[in-house]
Every structure is written in structure tokens, then in C-alpha cells.
Amino acid sequence: MTTTMQPKPTFERGDIVLVVFPNSNLNFAKTRPALIVQADNLQTELPQIIVAMVTSQMFRAGHPSRVTVLLNSPEGKHSGLLTDSVVMTDNLATIVLSAVHCVIGSLPMQNIDAALKHTLGL
Helix, strand or coil, rough: CCCCCCCCCCCCCCEEEEEEECCCCCEEEEEEEEECCCCCCCCCCCCCCEEEEEECCCCHHCCEEEECCCCHHHHHHHCCCCCCCCEEEEEEEEEEEEEEEEEEEEECCHHHHHHHHHHHHC
């Protein structure tokens, strides 16, 4: 019997992925979009990745730790999102790579980086 090694999934910073994202109380999780915020080629040898939650609840917009993505914007058209959304850099999670279902789009990181700096006090 021959076994073949499955290639390790590759994701890039700025990819929007569908993931099993944990609720803040860690009692349950649901599939939702998230943005990969971890540096490319971090090489920790851990099968995990750091993501920011994406929500369609637009009332969450307007905080310096959050970035609005409008579908009618150039960024929104490449995001793969189905509705106007908010990237919440104040809601980060480290998830196992196997929790990532697929890449649906991407976002430029300039505004995300500014929001992360606010969130992390950098």
C-alpha cells in the first residue's frame, strides 16, 4: 500500500477564509468568514493560524479596531464576502489549519494593519 503525503495547505496574510470560528465563551463554534492576519512564512511548525472574525452585523462598525468592507468597493468585490461586513481585529483567534474550509477572497492589509496596531497597542 502506498501512502501519499497531502500537501500542507498554504494560506496568505489577507486571505478571507471560511473557518469554524469559536464563540467567545468557547462553548460552541460556527462556520463563518475570517481574515488571516498571521505573518506569511511564520514557520512555527504549529498546524495553526491566527485569524480575525468577520461579521455582517454592521452596527459593530465604527471602532478603530474594526474595518468596514463594503461590497460595492474595489476591496469588497475581491473579498468573496456576500454582504457588507466588518473585520474585527479585536476578535482574534488561533485556529487549527484543519478548521479552514477554503479561501473565498482577499483584502488589502493597510487598514487592517492600522486596526491591529490599535487593538494590540503597537
